[in-house]
Amino acid sequence: MAKNKSVFICQECGYESTGWLGKCPACSQWSTFVEQVQQGRHSPSPTPSATAKPVSINDIKLDNEERYSTGINEMDRVLGGGIIKGSLILVGGDPGIGKSTLILQICNSIRMSFKILYVSGEESIKQIKLRADRLGVRNSNLLMVSETNFKAIERIIDEEKPGVVIIDSIQTVFNDELTSAPGSVSQVREVTGALVRIGKSCGISIIIVGHVTKEGAIAGPRVLEHMVDTVLYFEGERHLSYRVLRAVKNRFGSTNEIGIFEMHDTGLVEVENPSRVMLTGRTENVPGSVVVSSVEGTRPMLIEIQALVCATGFGMPRRMATGVDYNRITLLMAVLEKRVGMQLSNCDAYVNVVGGLKLDEPACDLGIITAIASSFKNLPVTEGTVLIGEVGLTGEVRPVGQIDKRIMEAARIGFQNCIIPEGNLKMVKQMKGLDSINIKTVENVQQALDVLL
Structure with missing residues (x-):
């Protein structure tokens, strides 16, 4: 009989070492190695499958994707039209952001005759019932169970034969055949692999909820995200009412789409017109405030960007950015200093995206740089103007x-002016229905600031 041996496994990437290491050589993370005891056993050589034969790609027959709607339009938009039968979906987000609330509302809105099994490893079924009553969940096909042992969960799935299974959360489920603790690399990998096999073989759609680290990534090994079909991140500030559902991986749809929700006492409510909602309460003719047009997937949105520039009281000026990349702000301020001649080296600068959204596309650069210049000169941008570039x-x-x-x-919301790059003029001339908006083109930052300020 083989002896048991100890190995040290990185909890971020799954790298194995015979001894403890302070820094993982694979993912460069510090203090992530945990000792695990592996039981030695002689496993027989796997027998090859008699039915596994290579097939020409031209002979493979495709069946139509069997999708069904979640009943929530914003969720369907992010998923690419609905849930694919037999797919595995991972939903991650900060604690208290609304993951369990969203999952319960999906359980209530799915209008299908199959059973839905909700497996909770963190709450009792009475606690879930209290939240369900608050959200108005009344689906008689929804079955609740509080269980963390995967063998028991597998038995329940085999007995009930549900169409959808929800695991909340994957870090609490364990396989008692492994000696490692729940949430470890080996546990998460084995449990997720078993769920993939169940979903694909039985045609069961599985939604698993995952914890996130303080950096905002899914906790546990990165292999978890590679094994699932779809990875969704639920984003937003806890003190703000708006939430953003973003797909970072989707084998059955686009990864550029986002869904926007607003948190109410009775649960999450879809935001069908985000541009109008994001601009609600905006004050006109205020220095440092501009409106930009951003596109997420197929959805255009008008978003307000605010900037505040003031003289620094310290030797080193301070820079802060919320909703945009800090390094991008530093780069754009350097452009203002070099190309426009604004002396910003002795000024503090603060940039904020209103509503808690995150902008990462370069089309918002002109709006950011104009907001900084507007605050620096204490001059408001021309009223009713949208900036693109x-x-x-x-x-x-x-x-x-x-x-x-x-x-x-921008024209639909009611803006009168739009500043765009000169390179887009040819395409704009081919557009129709722009009588209500005045379009101006600019070639450089200096020309744009001369027009706006």
Whole structure:
């Protein structure tokens, strides 16, 4: 009989070592190694499958994807039209952001005749019932169970034969055949692998909830995200009412789509017109406030960006950014200093995206740089203006994609002016229905600031 041996496994990437290491050589993370005891056993060589034969790609027959709606339009948008039968979906988010609330509302809105099994490893069924009553969940096909042993969960799935299984959360489920603790690399990998096999073989759609680390990534090994079909992140600030559901991986749809919700006492409510909601309460003619047009997937949105520039009281000026990349702010301020001549080296700068959203596309560069210049000069931007454009290091305003959707959204909301790059003029001339909005083109940052301020 083989002896038991101890190995040290990185809890971030799954790298194994015979001894403890302070820094993982694979993922470069510190203090992530945990000792685990592996039981030695002589496992027989696997027998090859008699039915596994290579098939020509031209002979493979495709069946139509069997999708069914979740009953929530914003969720269907992110998933690419609904839940695929037999798919595995991972939902992650900060504690208290509303993951369990969203899952319960999906359970209530699915209008299918099959059973839905909700497995909770963190709460009792009475606690879930209290939340369900508050949210108005009345689906008679929804079955609740509080269990963390995977063998018991597997038995329940085999007996009830549900169409959808929800695991909340994957870090609490364990397989008693393994000696490691729940949430470890080996436990998460084995349990998720077994769920994949169950979902694919039985045609069961499985939704698993995952914890996130303080950096915002899914806790546990990265292999978890590679094994599932779809990875969704539920984002937002806990003190703000808006939540954003974002797909970072989707084998059956686009990864650019987002869904926007608003948290109420009775649960999450879909935001069908995010542009109008994000601009509600905006004050006109205030220095440092601009409106940009951003596109997430197929959805254009108008978002307010605010900037505050003031003289620093310390030797080192302070820079802060919320909702946009800090390094991008530093780069754009350097462009203002070099190409426009603004002396920002002795000023503190604060940039904020209103509503708790995160912008990462370069089409918002012109809006950010204009907001900073507006606050620095204490001059408001022309009322009713939307800014679109990417800014280069030489101060040029470069063209952006999907300019037609951006301009049409601005015209629909009621804006009178739109500043766009000169390179997009050819496409704009081919557009129709722009009589209500005045479009101006600019070639560089200096020209844009002369028009706006």
